[in-house]
Amino acid sequence: MRFDLNDEQRAIKDAIREVCDARASRGEGAETDGAFWSELAKSGWTQMAVPQEFGGQGSGLLELSLVLEEMGRALVGGAYLGHAAAAVLIAASGDEQQRPRWLPGLATADGRAALGQAHNGGALLVDASGAALAVIAGPETAAVLDPVPGALNEAASLDVTRTLHRVESAGAERLRGDVDRGLDRAEVLLAAELVGVAQRAMELAVEHASNRQQFGRPIGAYQAVSHRCADMLVQVESARSAVLSAAWTADHEPEQLPFAASVAKVTAASAAWQVAAASLQVHGGMGFTWEYPIHRYLRRAAAGARLLRSVDHHLDRIADQNGLGAEAVAAGAVQPAYAVP
């Protein structure tokens, strides 16, 4: 029992942080950034999520989560989430025919995949321009749209670091395996990205609170600000614990994943939005300007929290798993279903 990263995991985290920080320091335009994607592909980062038997690196979900947290923190490489999520979805929820058909392409430099959300009979694709294929997720389904049509109908994206397109999903082929398994794994990656968003939003708040003077003191000396920051820390660390645990669980105790993934999504989605909103408040008027980065985090948090299945969906599942499900009622169970090691 050791809840800390091993040397290899730390090395991954340090390496991707360096890559992301370097990209972030080059300024705006980080969104759907072909050059950055090529850089990531060249160094093999984009192959991590593809199983080895299909030409990828077959990294664990824990390692992928470390990458995604750093990307969320630096708010770069937005397309990476969709690609990695699509890969784990096809790998976990595709059947014997589907996996060899699509996964090898995802391990190649020009085989980028995008993620889409079923919506109003069609789908909304995230960062789809230039993607070879897309996986469209619904609350209980996932389907592969191959190829992504050349002419895409652009929609206004709340998350300004990502593009959004509307497509017909009629031609998409449903993944025929265990869809929940793939969705849960994708949720963990999304949650990891949201932890990075929350982390950076907190850092910005703490930095501002330490420097900004009002009434003769740095505002971080006032409890209205400092306690707000402390609450951010509680949320960020809790979400990080939940994501690390869910990612580890996916890799090692997959039968426990449904609970762990729901906990990760709920905590990370709440943390990202609440921390970003609180950070904006700490920044005062400055936080409300377009030029200052906090709103990009806020938008990522708002949209990200609503990708894949909703928080309410997860809460309902958690209630079902913990004594309020139909089976529990039938069995008269009192003990929670979940087992502590």
Place this chain on the structure above:
Amino acid sequence: MRFDLNDEQRAIKDAIREVCDARASRGEGAETDGAFWSELAKSGWTQMAVPQEFGGQGSGLLELSLVLEEMGRALVGGAYLGHAAAAVLIAASGDEQQRPRWLPGLATADGRAALGQAHNGGALLVDASGAALAVIAGPETAAVLDPVPGALNEAASLDVTRTLHRVESAGAERLRGDVDRGLDRAEVLLAAELVGVAQRAMELAVEHASNRQQFGRPIGAYQAVSHRCADMLVQVESARSAVLSAAWTADHEPEQLPFAASVAKVTAASAAWQVAAASLQVHGGMGFTWEYPIHRYLRRAAAGARLLRSVDHHLDRIADQNGLGAEAVAAGAVQPAYAVP
């Protein structure tokens, strides 16, 4: 349009505050206090809720609310709420036979009525010892138990300033008029009492925060404390506005009462509990001692919030009244049902 008390109303408030403060200054034992009841009866306070045609003073619900707020604030005369609530329930929900049967007795010194809550097929009566009769309320029913049995089965009362007894309710006679009307009016009185509870809990917190020194300052100078107190003020004033409005509405625009009463109950119940709990926190360890009065307010708040209909019941009714009810859905209504003057 004047949202302030007139001279007569102010005089009532001042007079009853003096009576209550005098009783409170005589110390513990304020609960089910026969001597105090006699004092109240002698001065006519106990007749206020009975219509003039049945020998009472026929005071408005607004005037009664002023009395109840003061009693909640001083935490005295707990039995008054049950008596007044029973009177308005019989007056508003009794039919032509029932009103003359019971109301004249309630205007007499030894005709005290108690309130009861339907529970597990029977009822829990509040401050019933010595009461002549009791009105037992359920979510959609009200019934008169006359007489209150001599031998009562005492239950442990969370609210230590009130007694609690279990009774069979088999013999109770249902009120045959508009039950909701009576329940709503009783809720307003209960809410008024809860406003007084919140008010005093806030006063205690402010007093303590102004005097208690830690780290070289009064703790009220720390925003963790002062902002907590400011939030109390927001809750107390909002609940008071809601109760005054609901009481006035009951007297003058009874068709608007269902909405106004629900708003009053929800805000007063939330304010009483949250302010009492926050006040205890401000007091630190001292607030956790039996001798210090704050827990008596906390208990009154916890129990009072759960008398009559639950907060969730009221929230559901508010949703129904405001565009989420079955009729609204059928009619495709978009505008809230509630009309601003």
Place this chain on the structure above:
Amino acid sequence: MDLTLSPEELRFRDEIRAWLDQNHPGPAPQDTEQNFDFRLAWQRTLHEAGYAGIAWPREYGGRGATLVEQAIFNEEMVRARAPAPANILGLIMGGPVVMAHGTDDQKRRFLARILSGDELWCQGFSEPDAGSDLASVRTRAERAEGGWRISGQKVWTSYAHRAKWCMLLARSSDGARYRNLTYFICDMRQDGVTVRPLRQITGESEFNEIFFDGAFVPDENVIGSVDDGWNIALATLMFERPGLGAASALAIRLQLGELAGLIRQNGLDDDASVRRRFARLVVETETIRLNGYRGLARAGEGVPGPEGSIVKIQWASLNQAMTELAFDVQGGAALESDSTWAYRLLRARANSIEGGTSEIQRNILAERVLQLPRLR
């Protein structure tokens, strides 16, 4: 206590309602500048009908409306979804400060043109380093022949590029804090004044930055005494629009009506969790309305008190909670930014900052209402 309108108040309401019915200018243009022109025309319409300054005394061209009438007027404007007049800062702040602290010459010079909308006003209090701590302005006023030269930067001024006059605070001496500021009315149409739009997180530019580089203000445009600007500014900030609580509650009610529709469209009107979150918003809206009316009654007894902070805190957090619920119920549409609710979600984040942060409002309640000790 009487929560009904008196016969006179009812007549007044009916008059306003009928007039708005007849004169409503129709849907507002989306484009910011066109929208401003539209609101300017609307102010002229209001002015011609005698409604531009209903709160102003008759001697200054207003209608001398009672507090309740002002509240009624504000509510009817919201109910009719009528636009705000363009010169709103002149009407609620510039005019009142001139009436309270200006000379007779200043009153003649400024007041009529505020009402008519011929001269628009903006406000220069906030600076990059003077946010909540308004008294720490760095903008300096240097003595010059016949007046003052102003240099510095102001932020968060709305419609500065359309304004003729800017009321501003500048540091006129090296005296003690709160005693070194003067209240100026600065002509915006001169060299030495540069206006830059400030883009907000919504993508709009409601606000501007103003750079003053030796801009001239003649002595006759100083309001009150030199170095007494802080007291005047403080009084200015206390000018509240009576019934604002009730009017903003009504605006939220209208949006809650839309939200109920959105909930039904998404099939969530049976979801107990959504229903109760919604009901709590309705409750909070109603208490804002009632607190607003109660504040009115108190205001009638004297100067409006710091209790306005209660409504301000509630309104900000209610707006934020409402837009979050709307976002939660609309499913995948939440990914898109071109919806009213997406705009509102982002815009609402400023509600707890603009016009005094919620933290400052809580300080005010703690110190001025509850008399808790101040942090020194």
Place this chain on the structure above:
Amino acid sequence: MDLTLSPEELRFRDEIRAWLDQNHPGPAPQDTEQNFDFRLAWQRTLHEAGYAGIAWPREYGGRGATLVEQAIFNEEMVRARAPAPANILGLIMGGPVVMAHGTDDQKRRFLARILSGDELWCQGFSEPDAGSDLASVRTRAERAEGGWRISGQKVWTSYAHRAKWCMLLARSSDGARYRNLTYFICDMRQDGVTVRPLRQITGESEFNEIFFDGAFVPDENVIGSVDDGWNIALATLMFERPGLGAASALAIRLQLGELAGLIRQNGLDDDASVRRRFARLVVETETIRLNGYRGLARAGEGVPGPEGSIVKIQWASLNQAMTELAFDVQGGAALESDSTWAYRLLRARANSIEGGTSEIQRNILAERVLQLPRLR
């Protein structure tokens, strides 16, 4: 990272589990004094089996368990619903402070009898005027022949009337704040020590007040140097029970199981609002468990850090929210006080006060983890 138990850890867990299965003392008596005797007997049982001081080094009679083993032990105790040993303050605080700062004589004198439960310990830090501000103690220590005379009042000491020793802080000089306090071990069995039960809002008396009126402490019972008590006390307060987060999370899980039953009994398991409030409690409980384990990993790298404050804040607010939900779902039964949930509702209010208020915990996180400026 590895969230499974190693084979050795699994063996340890199975050993504890099997032993608890065999040796569980059965249901605890309600009566406070009988309950204490029951826990004292339980401590002796634990001690005989070598489980009383599993965290203590072997040289002092403990088991030298790893942090993970301590966490496992604590969890198994909760899972088995086994009572806490009576001398808990001696085990987690008194013993460790003697081991860290005591002389060899003191170690010989005190340690073995803490483990066996032959001598019980209580703690005298808090005073009526020294709550969150622990350094502002007023209790005075005056020099006397061969030792010190202690006078003053301590509050919130548990089981003081059963204790042989009280560890306490007293003002031993007029020196500067934080440098005028000494850490004493005071014999409770002497004239000059009076213990009075402190009745809490739950009606119980878990805690006492102690009045010292010239109580004598010989020099050999001073811990560390004279006037260096603050540093020792601070270190004492940092002794955390590893895995406490995980163990308290487990305790709450067990209560959540009861709560699910209560919800079903009241027919509310289909109510989306109740379900989601419940699910949020489950989520929060799980994050406390995980934060506890992560803290363990960090503690393994050095001294336990201030991150323990995270779990403390979460645990207090979770317990309060859980008992409030239970209260909301039980209908009219909420009027009665003789239920487990009524007791828990009231007891939970202390969770955000005892062991450092949630406000103090937030100060710690802000200052020591986030490095925000301190308020001076």
